[in-house]
Amino acid sequence: MPGLLRGIARTAIIAGTASSVAGRVQRHQARKFADRDAETAADRERAYEEQMAPQGGYGEPAPPPPAPAATGQADMISQLKQLAELRDQGILTDDEFAAQKAKILG
Structure with missing residues (x-):
C-alpha cells in the first residue's frame, strides 16, 4: 500500500506542477496578446487621426476650396x-x- 500512496502523491505533485506551469504560460500569453492588441489599436487610431488631420480634424468642417479667380x-x-x-x-x-x-x- 505505501507504494500505491507514493505513486498517487507523485502523480498529484506532477499534475499540480503542470497545472501551475500551464497557468503561468496562459497568463504570459494573455498579457502578450493584450499588449499586441493595444499596439494595433493605437496604430489604427494614429492612422485615423493622420487621415482626418488634413480634413480639419474631429467635428471641424473642411475648409472651403478657394474660389476661382474672376476672369473676364x-x-x-x-x-x-x-x-x-x-x-x-x-x-x-x-x-x-x-x-x-x-x-x-x-
Whole structure:
C-alpha cells in the first residue's frame, strides 16, 4: 500500500506542477496578446487621426476650396490663344490642350 500512496502523491505533485506551469504560460500569453492588441489599436487610431488631420480634424468642417479667380472674357481669350500657341509649337499635346481649355472655360 505505501507504494500505491507514493505513486498517487507523485502523480498529484506532477499534475499540480503542470497545472501551475500551464497557468503561468496562459497568463504570459494573455498579457502578450493584450499588449499586441493595444499596439494595433493605437496604430489604427494614429492612422485615423493622420487621415482626418488634413480634413480639419474631429467635428471641424473642411475648409472651403478657394474660389476661382474672376476672369473676364478678354482674359479667357488670351489664355486660350496662349494655349493654342503652345500646342502649335508642340509643347502641349492635344489632350493637354483640351484639358487646359476645359479648365479655363469651366
